[in-house]
Amino acid sequence: MKLIFELGTDGQGTDLLPECDVPKADPGPFARSSAVRLPQVSEVELSRHYAALARRAHGVSDGFYPLGSCTMKYSPKINEELASMREFTGIHPLQPEDSVQGCLEVLARCETMLCEITGMDSMSFQPAAGAHGEFTGLLLIRAYHKSRGDEQRRKIIVPDSAHGTNPASAAMAGYEVVNLPSGPDGCVDLDALKQAADEKTAGLMLTNPNTVGLFDRNILDITKIIHDAGGLCYYDGANMNAIMGIARPGDMGFDIVHLNLHKTFSTPHGGGGPGSGPVGCKASLSRFLPGFLPNPCGSRYSLKRPPNSIGDVKAFYGNFLVVLKAYAYLLELGKEGIPEAARNAVLNANYMMSLLKGHFQAAYDRPCMHEFVITLEQEKKTSGISAADIAKALLDHGIHPPTMYFPLIVQEALMIEPTETEPRETLEEAAKVMNQILDEAQKEPSTIHLQPLHTPVRRLDEVAAARRPIVCYEYPQE
Amino acid sequence: MKLIFELGTDGQGTDLLPECDVPKADPGPFARSSAVRLPQVSEVELSRHYAALARRAHGVSDGFYPLGSCTMKYSPKINEELASMREFTGIHPLQPEDSVQGCLEVLARCETMLCEITGMDSMSFQPAAGAHGEFTGLLLIRAYHKSRGDEQRRKIIVPDSAHGTNPASAAMAGYEVVNLPSGPDGCVDLDALKQAADEKTAGLMLTNPNTVGLFDRNILDITKIIHDAGGLCYYDGANMNAIMGIARPGDMGFDIVHLNLHKTFSTPHGGGGPGSGPVGCKASLSRFLPGFLPNPCGSRYSLKRPPNSIGDVKAFYGNFLVVLKAYAYLLELGKEGIPEAARNAVLNANYMMSLLKGHFQAAYDRPCMHEFVITLEQEKKTSGISAADIAKALLDHGIHPPTMYFPLIVQEALMIEPTETEPRETLEEAAKVMNQILDEAQKEPSTIHLQPLHTPVRRLDEVAAARRPIVCYEYPQE
Amino acid sequence: MGSYVPNTKKEQEEMLRAAGFSSFDRLYDDIPADVRLNRELKLPSGLSEMEVRSSLEETGKKNHVFPHIFRGAGAYRHYIPAFVKSTVSKEAFVTAYTPYQAEISQGLLQSIFEYQTMICSLTGMDVSNASVYDGAAAAAEAVAMCRERKRDTVYVSAAVQPQALSVIRTYCAGNGIKLVLVQEKDGRTDLEALDALPEEAFACFYVQQPNFYGCLEDCSAIARIVHNKGGKLILGCNPISLGILKSPGDYGADIAVGEGQPLGMPLSFGGPYLGFMAARKELMRRLPGRIVGQTADIDGKRGFVLTLQAREQHIRREKASSNICSNQALCAMTAAAYLAVMGARGLARAAESCMAKAHYLQEQLENAGCRRVHQGPYFHEFVTVCPPGLSSPQILKALEKQDFLGGLPLDDSRILWCATEMNTKTEIDQLVQIIKEVAEA
Amino acid sequence: MGSYVPNTKKEQEEMLRAAGFSSFDRLYDDIPADVRLNRELKLPSGLSEMEVRSSLEETGKKNHVFPHIFRGAGAYRHYIPAFVKSTVSKEAFVTAYTPYQAEISQGLLQSIFEYQTMICSLTGMDVSNASVYDGAAAAAEAVAMCRERKRDTVYVSAAVQPQALSVIRTYCAGNGIKLVLVQEKDGRTDLEALDALPEEAFACFYVQQPNFYGCLEDCSAIARIVHNKGGKLILGCNPISLGILKSPGDYGADIAVGEGQPLGMPLSFGGPYLGFMAARKELMRRLPGRIVGQTADIDGKRGFVLTLQAREQHIRREKASSNICSNQALCAMTAAAYLAVMGARGLARAAESCMAKAHYLQEQLENAGCRRVHQGPYFHEFVTVCPPGLSSPQILKALEKQDFLGGLPLDDSRILWCATEMNTKTEIDQLVQIIKEVAEA
Incomplete structure (x- = not known):
């Protein structure tokens, strides 16, 4: 099919805005010399273009989607409807606190519920995705050791079965990655772990159930080995869907957890985002959390930055509307529905x-x-x-x-x-x-x-795509 | 693909309503003896079912739709958005007048604008479709003659090129139909018309441009012949899109007009409805219009039934949300955009x-x-x-x-x-x-x-469908 | 400003020349000068999308959306599942025409076939059409269906919804059918009066279950009487009530009609709504409107088409029994999606809640001095008479002040109340409290 | 109540047996007893859809939606065309995952390719990624891109948005990059201070156009200085402003980033938003995040795939320069749909209106005694100082009482104002009138 740039002609398009009702201001030397090159396409053609794109997309509503580690569960329609209410979409992130109590209530209650499910004590919704949450979690580990003056801990232990984001996140947080080979059952090799854990160990990143879909029975031993070595245990929440309401990372000895709300808590993926990767932690680490957290304060909430916060990993309070959908999901399932x-x-x-x-x-x-x-x-x-x-x-x-x-x-x-x-x-x-x-x-x-044989295109040449990258449409020369 | 009845199993489905918070009332002997047989399908499967149905449907957004006489123009998205505002969807039709002034304003202003476009003096939005409007228009003709004691007029002249609904509507209104053969140019044969028009003639139904897409140049002669014979002229507005802002049925000598808002005024067809077929008329006929019309009354509107109203052809005030979309369209196009x-x-x-x-x-x-x-x-x-x-x-x-x-x-x-x-x-x-x-x-x-060759099904056997009709799914015997 | 005409002035000029015209005016050469509108339309100038939106937002503000609604009388506020809204707003459904070209319209045709099937299940009938304009029009079309050469008098219960009666009257006036009202007694059809009607010319009887006053009619007895006279019974029914109440089929009705709005459609100041119509098999070819039927394609694959078109006006022209050639397709899909997502269990719960809340409301109103006017069972509507010294307007005004839309005033002292699953116990208690306070003041 | 688990208890039991388990508990045999949560979760019971809706409606009422907004500071209220909303809510777009399986994901991949192209047009850059979390994260990722072994110090203008600065700081702290602020002078980067910085270790300079105070920076001069030092210029830009203002490419910037929220996304209490990132061709392989590229299928048909994945963490693991593996796909589609439906003409009008309204607002505020703090040109934001005797809170409180969200208070006397095409002249006049009345009171 055609690209949007191959539709329409010069001068087509719709006028959506009124003429300006005040005198123009002159940008002077800051003015661009020629107009931006954008599509000039009528609304009818645009609507057909996106309808055709939608027919060439495949969502959960188009069929079974057993994409491992991605938890492509059904996203209830009601949650989309709630997230489009103007009482939520029309709120500026920097409004006075009194005028955003509804938003703060959503954040606060969702935090409480997810802490109960994970066995954590507090949570920040600022991270926008799983990998973002991992990075945040690792900064918490760093801040923790630093606060204790324990700055020689430069290593993060990551099993070789881990999601690729784990080592990448550790590296981004300035850590050296210690690759831990898995045992024949895909689980952690306790002896190898004992060898790896030492006074340089800042922490361990692990998901349990692990990436081959098995629950590591030795989990308490694993977290104990790390704790005994003075490290912290980080739980990658990508695989939380198996155990929510059944077992809690907090009870397994983990200190920090990130969740993928767009996996376990049913918010739709949108073709790759927006997601939400909140990070929860034990009370001892709460003071390091990023962003501003809603604190109950009588019958209302106020936003407070944790005293030793690592700062911000994103502007404002995270992907709020995504959190809202997860909150609605939690209300729907409740204590019976989650397990x-x-x-x-x-x-x-x-x-x-x-x-x-x-x-x-x-x-x-x-x-x-x-x-x-x-x-x-x-x-x-x-x-x-x-x-x-x-x-x-x-x-x-x-x-x-x-x-x-x-x-x-x-x-x-x-x-x-x-x-x-x-x-x-x-x-x-x-x-x-x-x-x-x-x-x-x-x-x-x-x-x-x-x-x-029957897809809109057949197998594509990925090698050619990477070798001579075309990542931007080139308009034909006129 | 499967029918919805072939999905799911006993006991599936979602619970959307809370349990009742007051004591149950017993229907006693009025209770049905067994549950209604309805689909028992999970929301995920339902969503896939309707997604699959949508992929097997073809709308204006899926491509060119040159379906003659149906005016499949693009329906602006903004109109759908406006028609879903709760300030309109949440209004009970029998609320006190003071609480529905917005709705009345829409009806009143839309009436004014469409009267200007058609050259009529007032309009009722009660008819829900073109054919419904025709029937209404014919009842106006009947009421008019009756009010003059002129009850021998039992005939309606309809050209043989007319939409099939014209003669059917005339019959429904109790009229005898006089079929008028077209001339070789598809237009009205003036001599034949003169012959047909007499003291039994209640009126003429015509569209101009006619159903072969030509404007009948003799239109003033035509309407004069009917008027001279004591009849009224009814304009079938199905073909209004060619002439809006260019020529007006009222100026051609027509006394009554119906419009298809779902054609000329861009409200989408919804696969066959809901439409809207308002009927406008000259001042002399206004007192016969059906339903209640919004009358300006100082700075507000009140609903009034015309003094000699033919009654109602539908409950309440017509397909209000459809009228709302047409009103938005009129605001968008305005006096320049319409012609x-x-x-x-x-x-x-x-x-x-x-x-x-x-x-x-x-x-x-x-x-x-x-x-x-x-x-x-x-x-x-x-x-x-x-x-x-x-x-x-x-x-x-x-x-x-x-x-x-x-x-x-x-x-x-x-x-x-x-x-x-x-x-x-x-x-x-x-x-x-x-x-x-x-x-x-x-x-x-x-x-x-x-x-x-490439459609979801190929040519279908329509004869078999009509000969041995299967119009309802039969559940398999258990 | 907006015109949605994609072609630029330049393109238009080129097309004009290519089609053989020297100017835009030439396009309209066929329109005589004295018929042309030789002036601008007296309309405002076109507005941008942004202006139209703010204009209609302003208009919308002149309406008041009541958060607490206890009014029905033909239009009912029920819970609309999110699934329903998201489903019927799909672009391909919204922007399609009547599915004349079956091969690319299977989605619409199948959805209507499914709708027809669900309406048959609900009503206990054999065949349903693809829907008509609304419940009142459905009643009028049903009455017209029953007219026969020697049977040209139709009887209508005085206890039916006034709008339905009015539309039936209009249709009957059009095609010369005689219409006679059968009086009511204590809010129900007077069975003795019905029984006393002459057999001759008796085409049909139309009654509603529940009726306008919310009362449940003795439809079994009515069916017996009507059939004894050789007439047909048309039963108007509330579709939600059929989740727990006997269906028209259970009573032996010949035709079932009703207002489908409660099945997932918002109140919307009265429309678009949905008229459903179903009948016994023998009446299939007299049923007006579109009907979808199952068939097979040339490869033997199941498919659906518009069928039985021989009944329709584009074939029969003036010999057609009805002129209807559209349906409320998107509303029918709404109803089907609603029934599918609610399921039998959900529909029964909705019906039970409606009935239970109405009965609770009625008891509480009784306590507040608003006694019920009629005896006997009712579904989710009932009529009260105001306590001495209080009038309907007084009570309703007081409620409106507290953002409650009370029942429909039938006159100065009688009010028709309605409760649905949307009304909570708390809300009902508040309503009654407000009335008590007015009574005491 | 709702659980969205379709299988009935009966089916579950059958499946359990078929899979070889004697009970549900056996499924979890691998979880040691001392790790299990042997109690119910301390959560409320599940609610029906209807209850959840009313619960969140209640919650929503605790927010206040201001009809009149004059606050920006990183989140902007613009007109969102109806086309945009209806497009991006299509189910297939909303419910898909990252398009790993290109053959059935051409719709998503093409939409991202189109997005990338439009971002390149807008910014004057050669290559764009598929988007990142938000504008602040984009700035932080861009800074990380520029780090080289011998160039590990990044400079940031003190006049950038505080959130962006904060996120850059956090990222830098993580990976050990040195961050130094370059002071501002009269609301702009102090060019002398910039010029005085050492060449050594100079990785890059990050500045915004317009900056946090709305002021337009002399980016040509900045680019010259930065490039002279061998560093890279990262320009953060407001995408709407690019409808009429020079692009990062025009200034010679190496990387362009920004907050894409103004391109069709609602305010939404801060998210989801969109970080856009584009760069010169030479930096393509250092760009983090997803990138879509054009290729052909085995029949030679054009198609699109995720490409240059060798950069990414699932291949490079700890050697990857970024861990980002998702994008804000639906937000990117929103931005593309917005840019497409607005077109160059519409975007320019939006930008012109923003600038004009802000200037009108500023003049009127000046009349009311709120003088602008800085000199020089600005786009649609500016800072005022309160008239003697009046404080920021006093002014803002008075405005809030009249349903106006005024500018952002920077401190007790300074306010950062913003106007967009959504603010009418009438509204601006009203705002100023309110302030005048406060001043007089």
Whole structure:
């Protein structure tokens, strides 16, 4: 289809603003010499353009989306409606406190509820995404050690199964990353951890359930080893959906947690954002939190910066409307719904895993939490069928593929996370399709490399894209 | 795809309402013996179901829609936004007058503006659609003659080129229909009209431009003949888009007009409704109008029923939110935009006609108004290519076909109405596609009968549908 | 300012020449000079989008949205699920025309087929059309359906909603049907009066369940009487009430009609609403309006089309029984989406809540001295008479001052109240408290 | 009540057995007993959708939406075209993840490619990323981009928005970059102070145009000085202002960043907003965040993919220069839809109106005794000092009483005002009148 720049002509477009009712001000030498080059397209053509783009996009509403580690659960429509209320969208972030009590109530109550779920004592909503939360968490670790004059702690221990953002965040926070190899079960190797943890250790970053979808039974030992070495334990909340209401990072010995509200707490992803990655911590670390937090003060709230705050990681109070949607979700589920969602996420994952058994090889053959990893390693060797082949073939069936090639510790990995909002029938249909794809590919391996056949475009040349990057439309010369 | 009844299972679904906070009331013998059979489907599956339905629908936002006589112009987004304001959607129709002054203002101002455009003196918004407006208009004619004791007028003259609703509406209003054959130019045959008009004539129903897209130059003679015979002239406003701001039915001698706000005044069609078909009339007929009209009364409005009102044709005041959208449209276009829109509708139609020349046969080879009719009569005879063939072939190109087989006075008719909101490029592309389809079909006539090939379903068996009607899903026996 | 004409002046000129015209005026050569409007329209100049928005915001402020509503009488405030709003605002649904081209309109056609099926389930009927303008028009169309050569008199209960009666009257006046009212007794159709009607020329009887006063009619008895006379029973029904109450089908009605607004449509000062119409199988070909039917394509795949068009005016012209050629498609989709997301469980809860809250309200009003006028069971509406010394306007004004829209005043002393699931107990208690205070003042 | 778990208890039991578990508890066998939460969560019970809506409506009422806003300082109220809202609320856009699977994500990828192109046009840069969290984070990421082994000191003008400065400070503290403030003089960067900085270790200079006080900086001179020292110039800019003002590219800046909120996003108590980031071609591979590139599929058809991923953390892990792996995709689409529907003409009109209204406001305030603090040209913000005897809180309180949100108080006597195209002349006159009345009282 055409790019927006290939539509319309000079002079087209709509006039949306009135003429100015006061005298013009002259920008003088600051004036730009020629107009910005922007689309000149009528509203009807624009509306068709975006309608066509929407038809070429695939959301949760278009089908099953078992993208591992991304928790593509259904986002209730009511939350979108609430987040578009002008009582929230029309509020300037720098209004007087008395006029924003509703916003502060949302932040404060959401904080309380998420602290209860994570076992933390306070929380800042300023981070806008998971990686942003990680960075924030690491700055808290830094501030903590610094406050104790314990500045030789320059190392963060990160398992090799971790999300790629973990080491990157640690590096951004100025830390040296100690890579911790996983044991054969994908879990932390306690001996290796004991060896790694020492007086240089600032902390450990871990998610539990881990990135292969297993709960590390030794979690209390792990956090104890770190604490004994004087470090802090950071919980990557990307995998919280399996355990909310069942177990709490705080009770596992973690000191800091970030959550992905756009995963576990159902706020939609918007094609990559906006998300929200609040960071919670134990009371001993609260004074370092970034931003301004709503403090109850009689019957109202006032905004206060924590006394030893690390500062700000974003302007204002985070992605407020995203927090609002998560708050609404928490109200909807409540104390019964939260663990019920977790249980069903785990049930759906195990059920789906059982349906794939006999066709696909599970990377770890034991019950999983909210997601599981299958490996095409054998297939790749014997018949050349890769994880990507299976993924691309699924596209023709209206199913979003699982996460491919992650975690790195599993070869030819496909990571499947059905989430609790999928009905049984969807799981059964998807498993049937996957099994069929594999069967057919095994019979005739050559065909699968050509798939997908029915998508708006077929397999794209990513190498060429990176080698000679075209990242901006070039208007034809006139 | 599945029907909604084929999704979900017993017990699924979401609970949206709270439990009742007061004691239950017992319906006793009035209680139904078993629950209503309705879908039991989770919200995620429902959302996918309707998303899939939307992908199988085609609106103006999905492409060119030159459906003749339907005026599928672009509906500005702002109007939808305004019509969803709770200050309008939250108003009960039977609230005290003081609390609905905003609604009355919309009705009153919209009436004034549309009266100016049509040359009428007052207007009722009660009719919900064009056909509803016709029926209302005919009741006005009836009431008028009755009020004069002139009850022998039992006939309504309707040209054979008229919309099918015209004779049906006349019949519904208790009139006998006199069919008036058109002249060779698709216009009214004056001699035939003179013959038909007599002391039994209650009135004439006409649209001008007529249904072949031509403006009847003899319009003043026509209305005079009817008036001289003691009848009234009714204007079918379906084709108003060509002449708004250019010429007015009131100035042509018409006494009553209905408008399709969902055509000329841009309110979207919603897949068939809701529309709005207000009826305007000259002052001498105002006292017969249906419903309650807003009367200015100092700085406020009050609702008054006209003294000799025909009653009501619908509850309350018509499709208010539709009227609101049309009102917003009138404010947007204003006195400059209204005739500009009309002129461009006519220009686009003539331009498109010129692009098809040489390939397609125009039914009337002269400049047209907002639409024009082509005929496949010759093609059908020589190569078997019908109007329907061309229409169905267009479906594979993302273009909505023109109106087929209307008006009845043209054989193998395709009626094309581009509207003013289409850019030149769209007209050129569509004309190219149509010309190509015809060229290819002429070379290889057999292939076109199989088209479309790429739509969600292919040509459907309409005969079977009508012969053994299945109009309701039958649940499988359990 | 805004005109939504995309082509620039330059393009227009080029197109004009290409189409063979020397100027814009030439386009209108067919319009005689003495018919042209040779002046500007007397309208304001066009406004920008931003100005239109602020203008209508100003207009909107002249309305008052009552947070507490206890008025029904044909338009009801119910909870509208977020799913419903987000679904029916999809651009492809909103901007499509009537699905004449079935191959690219399966989404709309299937949604209507699903609507028809749900209306049949709800009403206990065999066949539903794709909807008509509103409940009152549905009643009028149903009456017209029942007219036969020798049966040209229709009877209507005096206890039906006045708007419905008015529309029926207008339609009947149009096509020469005789309309006779059957009196009411204690807020219900007087069965003796009904029974006493002549068999001859008896086309049909129209009654509502619940009726205008909220009372539940003895529809089984009514059906017996009407059928004994060879007439048809048209039952107007509140769709929410059917979540717990017997359906028209249960009573043996021939045609079921009603106002579909409670199924997910906002109050909107009276429209757009939805008229639903369903009937027994034998009446299928007399049903007016669009109907969608199932069929198959040339590959044998299931598909849907507009069907039974032989009934319709574009084929039959003046021989058609109705001129209706549109439906309230988007409203029908709203109703279907509402029924789907509520489900049987949700609809029953809505109905139960309506009934329970109305009964609680009525008890509390009774305590405040507003006694119910009628005897016998009711659903979610009922009529009270004001306590001695107080008038309807006094009570309603006092309520309005506290932001309560009270019931509809039927006259100086009688008020028609309504409660729905939207009214909380607290709110009801407040309302009654306000009335008590007025009574004491 | 609501849980959005579709499967019924019965289905769950069946699935459980089929997957080989004897009970729900067995699913969690891997979680040691002493780690489990063996109690209910201390949360309220789940609410129905209807209750959640009314609960949040109540919460919303505790906010006050000012109809008249004259405050900016990093968050601006502009007209949001209806087209923008209806476009970005499309379900497929809202509910998609990052477009990893390009074949079914062309809609999102193309929209981002279009966004990148428009940001390049706007800023006069060669390459834009797919957006970052907000303008402040964009500034901080840009600063990190410029750090080189021997150039590890970054300079920031004291006249930048405090939030941006604060975030830069936090990021710098994290990765050990030295940050030095360059003082301001009469509301602008002190060019002499800038010129006097040492060349050594000079990584970059960050300044805003217009700056926090609304003043327009002499960016040409700044670029000269910075480049002479071998440093990079990062220009933070207000995207609306670029409709009429020179772009970062015109000034020779190396990186352009800014807060994209004015491009169609509501105020929303501070988020979600949009950080845009664009740079000269040479810096492309140092740009953090997602970037979409054009390529072709195996049939040669144009298509788009996430590209240059070698920079990113999931490949480079701890060697990545940034950890950012999401963007504000829906906000980027909002900005693109806004720029597309406004067009160059509309954007220029918005910018002209902002500037004109601010200047009119400033003149009127001057008349009311609120003199501007700084000299020299400004865009749509400026600082005044209160007349003798009046304090910022007094003025702002008086305005709030009349439903006006006045400028941001910088201290007891200085106020930072802002006007946009949303402020009418009438409104400005009213505001000034209120102040005059306070002054007289």
